[in-house]
Amino acid sequence: MRLATINALDRDAFVALLGGIFEHSPWVAAASWQARPFASVDALHAAMVAAVDRQGEARQLELLRAHPVLAGKAAIRGELTDDSAQEQAGAGLDRCSPEEFARLQALNAAYNAKFGFPFIVAVKGLDRAGIVQQFATRLEHDPATEFRQALAQVAKIARLRPTGLIEP
Template identity: 70%
Template sequence: MTLAQVNALDRAAFVATLGGVFEHSPWVADAAWPGRPFASLDALHVAMVAAMRGAPEEAQLALVRAHPELAGKAAIRGELTADSTEEQSGAGLTNCSPREFARLHALNRAYHVKFGFPFILAIKGLDREAIIIRFAERFEHDRATEWEEALKQIAKIARFRLEAMIEG
């Protein structure tokens, strides 16, 4: 799909097309729609990130919590979105050794206990080892720092997804 085609979509089609860019959160696309026409992919991304950032904290928290754990229960049960499945598979998380899987499971649990939301990382271009290292490093953060990092990572994930969907 081209950016011109995206700009030509009515609100319902725009939300249906871009509603999954932010995990299980079509409200982000809906909030960005009035900014059409977008001059560039960058402008579309900026509008969507602004919608996310401008939302009440409860909506942001729901968005953060909509993201699946890396190599977590949803992946095991086959319940990930197509985008999340592709991202986790591309990083090799579907091929974890038992030791790596146990480590990721423990990190997911401990992270959620400490911060109250899942660990979010834009994993495109990373391998399992790099993901585990980043996971462990971010335990050193306080909640406010990690909250900000989660939103930055979500914006980065959204950018990757937009680039995969929209030509040019």
């Protein structure tokens, strides 16, 4: 859909179209609708990130917790959103060996125990080894640093998602 058409959408249609860009968080699209018209996809993304930034830590934590665990139970049961399933498959997470899967499960558990939300990384361009490296590095962060890093990764994921959805 062309950006000019998106700019002309009413709030409900806008949220229906863009509500999935931030995982299970259509409130981000709803909160950014009022910033229309957007001059570019970058401007739309900036408005959505600003909507997240305006929220308190509790709402931001809800956003982080809305993300699936990498190679987790939702993936095994086929319950990921289409975007998440494609992203995880692109990184090879759907083809883990039993040993890799066990390692990711242990890292997920350690990360969630330390930070209280799932490990979030924009997996585009990463392979399984790169994801494990990210886990190891980020497990060393203090909670405040990692909270900011996780939000930055959410923003990066959201920037990549509408690529096929919005025409210039």
